[in-house]
Amino acid sequence: MSDFLRSYLTVAIFGGVAVALVGVLLGLGSFLRPSRPTATKTMAYESGVDPVGDMWSQSNIRYYVFALMFVLFDVEAVFIFPWAMRLETYGYFGLVEMAIFIFILVLGLAYAWRKGMLKWV
Amino acid sequence: MISLIAQITTGDDLLVAQNIFWWFFALVTVLAGIKVVTTDNIVHAALYLVIVLAGVAVQFVFLGSEFAAVTQVLVYIGAIVVLLLFGIMLTRGSLGDDQLVDTERRGMGALVALLLFGLMAFSLVDGFEDVVLPEDTRNLIEVEVPIDTDIDDDEFIRTQRGSDTAAIGDTIFESYIVPFEAVSVLLLAALIGAVVIARKE
Numbered sequence: 001m002s003d004f005l006r007s008y009l010t011v012a013i014f015g016g017v018a019v020a021l022v023g024v025l026l027g028l029g030s031f032l033r034p035s036r037p038t039a040t041k042t043m044a045y046e047s048g049v050d051p052v053g054d055m056w057s058q059s060n061i062r063y064y065v066f067a068l069m070f071v072l073f074d075v076e077a078v079f080i081f082p083w084a085m086r087l088e089t090y091g092y093f094g095l096v097e098m099a100i101f102i103f104i105l106v107l108g109l110a111y112a113w114r115k116g117m118l119k120w121v
Numbered sequence: 122m123i124s125l126i127a128q129i130t131t132g133d134d135l136l137v138a139q140n141i142f143w144w145f146f147a148l149v150t151v152l153a154g155i156k157v158v159t160t161d162n163i164v165h166a167a168l169y170l171v172i173v174l175a176g177v178a179v180q181f182v183f184l185g186s187e188f189a190a191v192t193q194v195l196v197y198i199g200a201i202v203v204l205l206l207f208g209i210m211l212t213r214g215s216l217g218d219d220q221l222v223d224t225e226r227r228g229m230g231a232l233v234a235l236l237l238f239g240l241m242a243f244s245l246v247d248g249f250e251d252v253v254l255p256e257d258t259r260n261l262i263e264v265e266v267p268i269d270t271d272i273d274d275d276e277f278i279r280t281q282r283g284s285d286t287a288a289i290g291d292t293i294f295e296s297y298i299v300p301f302e303a304v305s306v307l308l309l310a311a312l313i314g315a316v317v318i319a320r321k322e
Contacts, residue, residue, distance in 0.1 A: 005139060008182055059207065059210040061211060061319045063210075065315050065316060065319045067204045068204060068311065069312060069315075070200050071196070071200040071204055074195060074196050074200040075196060076305075078195060079293075079301070081191075081286055082286050082287065082290030083290055083293075085290050086287050086291060089291075090290075090294050097294065097298060097301070097302070100302060100305070101301065101305045102305075104302075104306060104309050105305055105309060105312075108308070108309040108312035108313060111313055115316050117316050117320070
């Protein structure tokens with residue numbers, strides 16, 4: 001195994017402990033607690049009021065725009081990382097290129113803002 | 122699997138550990154992938170897709186591509202799956218109808234999947250047949266680093282080992298600068314399109 005993968009062994013152990021901890025705690029809970037479900041107990045809790053309708057409802061399309069904007073700026077962030085790693089080497093050329101890249105995306109944000117899509121209704 | 126047994130007999134413990142991890146994550150990925158297409162609940166399918174994408178991210182780490190792995194987690198698990206879930210919640214009024222997910226076009230779906238698998242497997246084998254993964258993947262990637270930034274001379278640039286993130290940055294800013302800027306226009310178009318569709322109501 002290379003040193004590179006050896007350093008990821010820590011990540012693997014961390015992830016394994018996290019999964020095992022959740023599994024043990026939940027497993028122990030279900031092992032110890034009595035299980036006597038009734039129709040009233042399994043009903044979704046709505047502050048003491050009986051829930052009305054289906055638990056899945058159609059969401060507003062506005063939320064989709066927020067999700068899509070999140071994707072776009074996530075992709076933008078991904079492109080910024082390699083640039084930031086080699087910032088000094090690229091110099092002003094890199095700075096101008098990245099400024100153009102971000103400016104074009106900010107245009108989209110400004111458009112969405114202007115059209116009132118950023119208001120959380 | 123045969124190579125794994127061979128390593129156990131030769132006593133190369135660390136390589137064995139690496140291979141066991143590889144097989145474990147490959148198995149988890151494939152099983153989750155099967156669950157994506159067999160589960161009745163479409164929301165569960167989207168959540169199984171998270172496991173598949175995480176498994177692919179782990180395989181990227183095994184290949185020494187840290188940048189691809191982090192991008193996989195950040196963009197696909199963090200953003201694309203969220204977008205998928207929003208898409209599901211938008212298009213389906215009630216998600217209790219389990220029968221809708223299971224279709225009668227299984228044969229056609231299997232055919233398309235098989236063709237896609239064949240095409241990708243062929244192109245991967247054809248493209249990377251002779252490539253051997255080095256012992257330490259990080260050593261291989263060489264990045265030119267100036268010793269002193271004040272001296273503007275190519276002779277003072279030497280090669281030293283760096284992460285693959287820097288190597289990808291070099292590729293973008295040396296060879297693919299125009300596609301890089303075109304990506305921003307593509308993202309802009311996607312955002313404007315979404316705003317236009319959302320405003321129609």
